[in-house]
Amino acid sequence: MSRMNGQAVPATAVDTSCDVLVAGGGNAALCAAITARRKGASVIVVEGATKFYRGGNTRHTRNLRCAHDEGNEILTGPYSEEEFWDDLMRVTGGQTDEELARFTIAESKELWDWMTDTGVRFQQPLGGTLNLGRTNAFFLGGGRAMLNALYAEAERIGVDIRYESPVTELEIDNGFFTSATVGGPAGPYRIDARALVTATGGFEANIEWLKEYWGDKADNFLIRGTENNRGSILRLLLDKGVEPVGDPTQCHAVAIDARSPKFDGGIVTRLDCVVFGIVMNNACKRFYDEGEDIWPKRYAIWGRLVADQPDQIAYIVFDHKAMGMFMPSVYPAIEAPSLRELAGKLDLDPEAFERTVTDYNAAVREGTFNSQELDDCHTEGLSPPKSHWARRIDTAPYYAYPVRPGITFTYLGTRVNREAKILMQGGRPSANIYAAGEIMAGNVLGKGYLAGIGMTIGAVFGRVAGKEAARHAGN
Amino acid sequence: MQGTELQQEAERQITICNACRYCEGICAVFPALQMQRSFAAGDINYLANLCHNCGACYHDCQFSPPHEFAVNLPKTLAEVRNDSYAQYAWPQALAPLFARNGLKIAVLTALSVTAFFIGLIVLNAPGELFRAHLAPEGFYALMPHNTMAALFGAVFLFSLVAMGMGLRAFWADANAVNTVASSSPSIWQAIRDAGSLRYLDGGGAGCFNEDDQPRDNRRLYHHLTFYGFLLCFAATSVGTIYHYGFGRIAPYPWWDLPQMLGTVGGIGLAIGTGGLLAARRKRLPDLVDQRATGMDVAFILMLFLTAVTGLALHILGGTAAMGVLLAIHLGVVFSLFLTMPYGKFVHGFYRFAALCRHAMSRRHGLNPAPPDRPVPAAARISGG
Structure with a gap:
């Protein structure tokens, strides 16, 4: 019997392997895990947080921005791809990868149905947010309720979910991933996988890292979301020659x-x-x-x-x-x-x-x-x-x-292509490493913020990463 | 936690909910609390009785324990709710009955009343207790109908008055500071919301009981209990009308209204209360008022026993067991009636009144409560 607010028993420290390893436990990670599992891959999710704090900043979200041709029982009217694009241009001042942005917007049209089919429920726009009622779908009960639905579906279809399991090291050779080392109470142990999806958020909770750009001012910053977004995977990837995207000095504050x-x-x-x-x-x-x-x-x-x-x-x-x-x-x-x-x-x-x-x-x-x-x-x-x-x-x-x-989030991330594959320095795609969510949101959102777009990027690239990772693992 | 401290804790959590609003679509409590800025004791008691304890907001909340904000509205409101029953009890001298050992009181009452009936029968008709009573008038050879009707009628009437007085106190308190901007009641909306248990479904996802999955069946069991109880009550009422209006004396044939209503209602009541008792045992401790006094278990158990002994009387009414069964059944029903105003039974009245007030305030709004003023829509628009 799983008890939501209790501590989950950590997985035992035995080296293991799977088709697709997903690092992270939020919206993007779960979208990737569920999609890959549905494609037949064996999937392990390693979430650094405890069960209660699973999902990082997804816990604090409340809606998802999605393009749609018609209103429905919740969304009060149509929201065209073109209008979405205009809104994105307005907030970013053009700091976006147009191909990826237009792809994200086009794919966002499928999110309502996908989320609903996966068990996520939506509600009328919240008090004080009527301005978002047409463009954004609000999760019934908020982001944690939405996560609960995704986790329930992932467990139901056989995704192996491990809490308190932070990734401490990645074996990457010339852009090819072979295995990850998992720390935490059960670690260290190794997971070999045919593909890796990184969906571990930004680094806004890493005050030391923020101080590289902000100096001692960062000591007085408050972090609005999870303590676990320390950017350790992002750092590992950047140190291993992955091409960055987004201004490292910038954060949403x-x-x-x-x-x-x-x-x-x-x-x-x-x-x-x-x-x-x-x-x-x-x-x-x-x-x-x-x-x-x-x-x-x-x-x-x-x-x-x-x-x-x-x-x-x-x-x-x-x-x-x-x-x-x-x-x-x-x-x-x-x-x-x-x-x-x-x-x-x-x-x-x-x-x-x-x-x-x-x-x-x-x-x-x-x-x-x-x-x-x-x-x-x-x-x-x-x-x-x-x-x-x-x-x-x-x-x-x-x-x-x-x-x-x-501080809400940071913009620095890993550059990706339309298959959610991360790009190595020089622009060559990695063979089997994918990224989704806040860790790559800077590709689309180079500056500013548009309510609900973090969830859009996470869900779109999570699904793409899951599909592509499963396909790669199957070959 | 008790009294003022508990009220303050509830207000602290409600303030967080009012700032968050993610649960707005789950039930009536959140839209209701969002209509106010400050919360008097009566407001909090009102919100507590509006809460159906479906548990959804606890599992959906990003601020529930172990988060330092420690929001656990279902549990806190359950505590406030249980305290409010005693607070509004009439006469106040009997309020302590809520506080301690509800189960013991109920069982003790049932036992003593059973003994009392057996004694009465033995005195009235020595030797009759264990003899089969197959003749139509057999029933009342043991317990004269007028005696029974007078005894139960008096207790029932007292309970009704006591609960009416409690309801009046609740209503006055709920409207002590924040008043609804109309006095026209929304009874029909409240009947529909209460009758369908509209807010016992987690906003559509379902209720939570033993874990984090919304697969709770309390709504079904409550329907069986409530409608079963109503059918049993209808059976008794029809029987009374038969007796005094048409001179038709019990027992009635199986196909007649009192028998049909009583049988169907009794089965529903037995299954429903059984289900509720089982659910209660498995319930996630995080969601339960841990100061539990056994009040709710006592109430469900009394209903369960009413149904089971009533059904047993139906089946074994023609055997030598009838005398003892009748005494037990009447003892249980007597105890149920007697403890009604001082146990979980009152939840239905306060819940109904709270739903009624909620429907009224949704339709007509609240009068502005100084010093706070209503919030202009545009000013409430928040970013992100």
């Missing part, structure tokens, strides 16, 4: 509650209230236009903005008028009856704090406040300005949320 856990705080730590207040650093200085554009278009720049502030911390400050106008989050706002007392609670200089708010209040030109459009409430003669939704912060009680950069 949003501003999240500074009180969040170091890892795995997930969706509930996000704060959507920047547009309703002002944001200052720990010297009580504002540093960016809080009302530049509607929040969904700007939320992803605030992680980087906060990362550039002293000690990588900032404070969203607002008053009673704004309370309740944004999505609730996990921690209560810090509250005080006066600005000076609020500054005291935040450990900031009360005079500087009050002066920043007073200067802002003096610059506010209130018009007709409307949170649903770019309204005419703005500041004059203030630098930086607040272009919209500017209202005086003058009604007690006063509130603040401390925020830090919250």
